[in-house]
Amino acid sequence: EDKVVQSPLSLVVHExxxxxxxxxxxxxxxxxxxxxxxxxxAPTFLFMLTSSGIEKKxxxxxxxxxxxxxxxxxxxxxxxxxxxxxxxxxxxxxxxLTFGEGTQLTVNP
Amino acid sequence: xxVVSQHPSWVICKSGTSVKIECRxxxxxxxxxxxxxxxxxxxxxxxxxxxxxxKATYEQGVEKDKFLINHASLTLSTLTVTSAHxxxxxxxxxxxxxxxxxETQYFGPGTRLLVL
Numbered sequence: 001e002d003k004v005v006q007s008p009l010s011l012v013v014h015e016x017x018x019x020x021x022x023x024x025x026x027x028x029x030x031x032x033x034x035x036x037x038x039x040x041x042a043p044t045f046l047f048m049l050t051s052s053g054i055e056k057k058x059x060x061x062x063x064x065x066x067x068x069x070x071x072x073x074x075x076x077x078x079x080x081x082x083x084x085x086x087x088x089x090x091x092x093x094x095x096x097l098t099f100g101e102g103t104q105l106t107v108n109p
Numbered sequence: 110x111x112v113v114s115q116h117p118s119w120v121i122c123k124s125g126t127s128v129k130i131e132c133r134x135x136x137x138x139x140x141x142x143x144x145x146x147x148x149x150x151x152x153x154x155x156x157x158x159x160x161x162x163x164k165a166t167y168e169q170g171v172e173k174d175k176f177l178i179n180h181a182s183l184t185l186s187t188l189t190v191t192s193a194h195x196x197x198x199x200x201x202x203x204x205x206x207x208x209x210x211x212e213t214q215y216f217g218p219g220t221r222l223l224v225l
Contacts, residue, residue, distance in 0.1 A: 031212070042115075042202045042216040043153070088152060095141055095212055097204075099152040 002027045004091050006100035014108050017079050021103045023089035024071040031092040033065050033072045038086045038102070046074070046087075079107045112136050113205050115217035122193055123225055130188045130201055130220045137208030138183035144176070147200040147219075159186055183207070193224040 003026045032050045036043035047056045049065035065072045086102040112135040145153040159165035159180035177189040204214035
């Protein structure tokens with residue numbers, strides 16, 4: 001059975017801090033690793049990673065995949081209160097997504 | 110691009126009634142649509158996968174007679190919760206893939222169902 005594990009499950013930081021969120025996976029026929037941000041509604045897409053070692057960046061967010069060690073990290077630099085959300089990672093096997101439990105990030109002013 | 114809508118966003122119903130939730134891809138043709146359920150403080154759990162014009166594939170433990178899925182066109186899928194009970198209260202989210210996005214799934218805003 002495919003499995004995705006995220007850590008930490010919960011994180012509280014102050015504005016301006018840098019955070020690193022972790023995601024490990026055990027997936028048969030792995031295709032890609034995706035990161036989503038979920039606030040009060042449905043998840044919004046952040047990144048899709050398919051190749052090891054290639055960093056994807058979007059503003060203060062960046063992510064990288066290690067297919068040998070089967071994990072990915074999501075970095076957020078200079079955090080803002082608007083970054084407070086649940087961050088989900090998911091692996092794809094074919095068209096199927098398997099989600100991790102998510103990391104609840106709280107950024108305090 | 111890649112916008113997915115859901116309707117309704119909120120529904121409250123009495124136990125025993127059936128509830129239909131619509132999922133539409135607004136600016137692309139969704140060859141595959143997915144239905145997820147999310148309970149509070151938990152992650153998304155895939156309920157079923159549907160391809161246009163064919164029967165949905167349900168995940169283990171999901172009753173297909175209770176959660177009826179119809180994917181009648183490349184832009185519309187519906188989930189009907191039949192004879193809803195309080196334990197069916199949850200956040201139901203659809204996603205769609207296809208078009209230029211390939212296999213990337215784009216999520217709808219979700220539907221909160223409360224069964225009294």
